[in-house]
Amino acid sequence: MANVLCRYCRQKQLGFEDFVHCGALDIKDKSTSQSTTHHEYPAENAVDGSVETFSQxxxxxxxxNPWWQLDLGGEFWLGRITVTICRISPCAAYFNGVTVRAGLSENYTENTECTSLVTSPSNxxxxxxxxDPPALAQYISMDKDQATPSGGGTILRITEVSVFEYASEECASQSGS
Incomplete structure (x- = not known):
């Protein structure tokens, strides 16, 4: 319930120091897409709550230039995104060289890089x-630019994604945090 209250408090952009961690967003039934789909590994597998499935x-x-995208269905101040890499080989290679972006555009290339290039993840x-700073976003995407040597070739595999939002101090006090 705190996430709902926090969402209504965000009326203006605030500096990073004005944000407090508000918690994980429920993204399980949110819309996902990816550039192509390999067999039975659709984009929604990355937000199904299971580390036994994956999108590819x-x-x-x-x-x-493979990409994966999540539509949050509204605007949120994002502070952290976690990505689980599956335990079996070659999962890590298929996530090496990924850029994570967050923003308001449905076109992932127009959104801000949330992190630098992911290099050398492990299974x-x-x-x-x-x-950092938090990003106002409706869309989160992950993409591989083949101009960047990354290993894993043209395959993007994502096991599970979690998204954590930030809210202003006012939201935290309203939610009882």
Missing amino acids: TDNDGTDS GDVLELVC
């Missing part, structure tokens, strides 16, 4: 990707 773009070599990692 096609591996036929035709997708030179089973839970990556804590901090948006």
